[in-house]
Amino acid sequence: MLPFFQWLESLKFGAGSEYTVASINVTHLLCLVVFIGAVLVVDLRLLGTGMRRQPLSDVVRSAQPWLLGGFAGMFVTGSLQVVATPMKAYFSDQFWLKMELLIVAIILTFFVRSFAAQRDEAPGWLKPVGLVSILLWSFIAVQGRLIGLLQ
Amino acid sequence: MIRSWFDWVDAMPSSIAIREAVYGYPYLLTAHAVSMALFAGLIIMMDLRLLGWAFKRTPLTQVQKQLFPWQMFLMAVSSLTGAVLFYGQPLRYYGKVFFWTKMALMLFAGLNALYFHFTTYKTVAAWDTSDQPPTGAKLAGALSLVLWAGVVIFGRITAYNWMTFSN
Numbered sequence: 535m536l537p538f539f540q541w542l543e544s545l546k547f548g549a550g551s552e553y554t555v556a557s558i559n560v561t562h563l564l565c566l567v568v569f570i571g572a573v574l575v576v577d578l579r580l581l582g583t584g585m586r587r588q589p590l591s592d593v594v595r596s597a598q599p600w601l602l603g604g605f606a607g608m609f610v611t612g613s614l615q616v617v618a619t620p621m622k623a624y625f626s627d628q629f630w631l632k633m634e635l636l637i638v639a640i641i642l643t644f645f646v647r648s649f650a651a652q653r654d655e656a657p658g659w660l661k662p663v664g665l666v667s668i669l670l671w672s673f674i675a676v677q678g679r680l681i682g683l684l685q
Numbered sequence: 686m687i688r689s690w691f692d693w694v695d696a697m698p699s700s701i702a703i704r705e706a707v708y709g710y711p712y713l714l715t716a717h718a719v720s721m722a723l724f725a726g727l728i729i730m731m732d733l734r735l736l737g738w739a740f741k742r743t744p745l746t747q748v749q750k751q752l753f754p755w756q757m758f759l760m761a762v763s764s765l766t767g768a769v770l771f772y773g774q775p776l777r778y779y780g781k782v783f784f785w786t787k788m789a790l791m792l793f794a795g796l797n798a799l800y801f802h803f804t805t806y807k808t809v810a811a812w813d814t815s816d817q818p819p820t821g822a823k824l825a826g827a828l829s830l831v832l833w834a835g836v837v838i839f840g841r842i843t844a845y846n847w848m849t850f851s852n
Contacts, residue, residue: 571726
């Protein structure tokens with residue numbers, strides 16, 4: 535993997551401009567806010583709180599565009615951050631932990647949890663999924679913030 | 686006058702202890718940032734309902750009342766961690782334009798919510814289930830969206846050293 539990151543480094547994208555890197559980072563954070571909001575309303579509903587009087591399928595459907603839009607924005611800005619500061623990412627334990635957990639969280643959110651979209655009430659097995667989803671995404675956000683703080 | 690308070694806090698042994706806890710700062714800042722992101726996320730979901738952009742089939746009062754306890758819980762975590770961060774480095778934040786901008790934006794966001802609560806929200810019974818709330822509600826939602834986005838942006842860039850004046 536190192537040669538790939540070294541190649542990214544050689545592109546010098548955003549190099550010399552702290553402002554470019556900062557704007558990408560701030561945009562990534564704003565996308566995260568939209569995404570996590572959409573994740574939370576559904577997870578809270580799965581746990582039987584939040585918009586609990588609303589059919590589950592309705593909450594899921596209404597949150598979906600914001601979930602997908604926020605995720606797409608995070609994916610683009612997150613990738614740009616890696617391209618802009620590849621060595622920082624490569625040598626960060628938090629970065630690699632975040633990437634590994636991300637795979638699990640994506641499967642959980644876009645495959646497992648999407649079963650919820652078809653029902654009005656969460657089946658029993660889906661309830662703990664809500665809790666795991668909240669904890670997992672929060673932990674990923676924590677690792678993301680720590681990339682910039684622990685080096 | 687304000688400056689002398691900051692000096693006073695800065696000299697407290699507990700403030701010095703927080704400042705000197707080398708490993709404390711990254712984790713404290715991270716807890717603050719993540720709880721803030723979760724809080725803002727739930728606020729924005731409510732704003733989208735006010736704007737008539739999402740959760741259109743859910744009565745507004747339901748979105749508002751049922752998300753409220755979670756918003757307050759997350760705000761408490763975020764405020765508490767924010768207060769400790771501030772307490773540990775009062776003079777660092779004193780000289781930061783972005784920090785004061787963030788405080789001002791938070792104040793406006795609070796005033797916007799209060800104003801909405803005591804004006805347009807009074808008539809909510811008439812438009813609770815409407816997917817297109819009245820202009821006053823849409824305006825409050827749009828303002829909240831912009832102001833909290835501003836709080837997130839200025840909070841994040843407070844961590845950089847731009848627009849920081851030594852004192």
